[in-house]
Amino acid sequence: MLSLEFYRHLPKKECRECGYEIEEQHESYLYECERCIGKHEES
Numbered sequence: 243m244l245s246l247e248f249y250r251h252l253p254k255k256e257c258r259e260c261g262y263e264i265e266e267q268h269e270s271y272l273y274e275c276e277r278c279i280g281k282h283e284e285s
C-alpha cells in the first residue's frame with residue numbers, strides 16, 4: 243500500500259542524541275543530526 247510506504251518515509255526524524263529534527267537528506271541509517279555526527283568524527 244502506497245500510504246504505508248509514505249509513512250515509513252516521513253520527513254520528520256529526530257536525532258536520537260539531542261532530539262534535533264533531522265532534515266531528510268541521507269538514507270535511513272542516519273539517526274543523528276549533523277552536529278552529533280560531527281562530534282563522533284571530531285576526534
Ligand SMILES: [Zn+2]
Nearest residue numbers: 257260275278
Ligand atoms: Zn543531535
